[in-house]
Structures are given as structure tokens and as C-alpha cells.
Amino acid sequence: MAExxxxxxxxTYSGYENKVAANLETVVENRKxxxxxxxxxx
Numbered sequence: 001m002a003e004x005x006x007x008x009x010x011x012t013y014s015g016y017e018n019k020v021a022a023n024l025e026t027v028v029e030n031r032k033x034x035x036x037x038x039x040x041x042x
Contacts, residue, residue: 005038017042 012020021042028037 010020010024021040024037024040028034028040
């Protein structure tokens with residue numbers, strides 16, 4: 001699946017980066033999207 005991966009950039013306000021990353025991780029877990037979202041970096 002990694003060969004079909006793409007990079008995406010999410011712009012956030014300063015100080016909210018970790019909160020947004022945690023929220024994205026929760027969404028990935030709840031929607032079982034582990035095959036589509038390989039990594040979240042701040």
C-alpha cells in the first residue's frame with residue numbers, strides 16, 4: 001500500500017499542532033483507516 005501513498009499538509013494555528021495530530025489519530029482509529037493513513041507527523 002505504501003507505493004500508493006501521498007503526502008498531505010494540514011495548516012494549523014500555532015500551539016494547536018499536537019491537538020490536531022491527536023484528533024487525526026482518533027479519526028483514523030475510529031474509521032479504521034490505518035491502510036490509508038500511514039503516519040502523522042508534527
